[in-house]
Amino acid sequence: MELSGTSQKTITAREAGLVACTRCARAWPLGTPVCGRCGAKLVSRKENSLQRVWALWIVGLICYFPANLYPMLLTRQLFTETDSTIISGAVDLAHHGAFGIAAIILIASVVIPLGKFWAIAFLAVSVRKQGGIASHRRLLMFEVVEYIGRWSMIDIFVVAILSALVQIKGLVTINPGPAAFFFALSVIFTMLSAQAFDPRMIWDAQDNDNEVPDHG
Amino acid sequence: MSQVADLSHAPLEELIVCPVCDATYQLQRPKNGERAVCVRCHKVLIAPRRKAGMQIIAVAVAVVVLISAASMLPFLKISAAGRSNSVSIIDAALSFTEGPMLVLALLTAGFILFVPLLRMMLTIYVLVPVVLDRPAARHAVQAFRLSEALRPWSMAEIFALGCAVALVKVADLATVGFGPAFWMFGVLVVLVIVQDSFLCKWSVWNSLEHPKKR
Incomplete structure (x- = not known):
């Protein structure tokens, strides 16, 4: 069954005096504390969610700086010892001609995290503001952030694989640097920050604008 | 999903609420292999499959x-x-x-x-x-x-x-x-x-x- 009656205005659970369970989609009378079906806590809107979003966002951002400044990999090869940060590692790969892999590393460890910081901040600001871009775009942004955020962990896994695998004593060894720790924390905190965001507020902001409902 | 005209009389069990945008619908079960999609935000609400x-x-x-x-x-x-x-x-x-x-x-x-x-x-x-x-x-x-x-x-x-x-x-x-x-x-x-x-x-x-x- 695809869409039917697309021209009608949607009624939100809150307008109908109901509260929805975001985990199992069941409706309950407004004020019910816990979902009787799945046991999740019920709130009509996570009113204080923006504070949590910002708090976790800031911790994530703070961890992101040492993640880029400290070395990620410590490579010991015969007599030379090289420390490479995320960016210098990608540059090295590009020098060796592995442009595809360099691009994956740069996208997963630099472009995606920075994009995420920007997107979460934008969403958190935009639900407080009237007007602005359409809810559909903002929702798309939220979904992309939620889906893609986990993929930043790839760099941590690469470091884990390399440091376990490349352990040939006296010839070549690779060990993780402090940046790995901070980078993992940064990814985890931004994931938590995105999870704390309540997407229903995106639509409330639109309803407050009294825009023509855009049902696509 | 069809929109509810008067939600106050519908039994709560017969409703489904989109977890992403809070839009409320009268429950209509899709057949196996079909999907029920939120009209407003296009979130897939129900997607049953046979077996x-x-x-x-x-x-x-x-x-x-x-x-x-x-x-x-x-x-x-x-x-x-x-x-x-x-x-x-x-x-x-x-x-x-x-x-x-x-x-x-x-x-x-x-x-x-x-x-x-x-x-x-x-x-x-x-x-x-x-x-x-x-x-x-x-x-x-x-x-x-x-x-x-x-x-x-x-x-x-x-x-x-x-x-x-x-x-x-x-x-x-x-x-x-x-x-x-x-x-x-x-x-x-x-x-x-x-x-x-x-x-x-x-x-x-x-x-x-x-x-x-x-």
């Missing part, structure tokens, strides 16, 4: 077996100048061993092995009684809730792509060979993705609420 339960259980059992086997067997092997080193996934996860890195080791092991493993076992635990038309298992509700909460933290597929990246990085230092666990992990990633697309959360919640009537 999905049995397929999901089968896939989950396969994943449990694969993870257990793949974590122990050698995974990648390198050799340089006559010396070689082979590692299992457990070795990779536990390669962070100094000080605060130990936390990272535990997190990594959790993300790539224990969380996927736990999710699959919870899924089997919840779905077996449902598929057999038995009353729900004890604490099935809590089990399924935990499984859903862990979903974003299950990162086996990301680890698989990480292997590809690591291989290229190592290629000019040493020769790399694949162990049996590498191929197992490849299959596992496909299975995890298939399973996620088969599972209709709403149908599971609904059958936990009404174990007999389906």
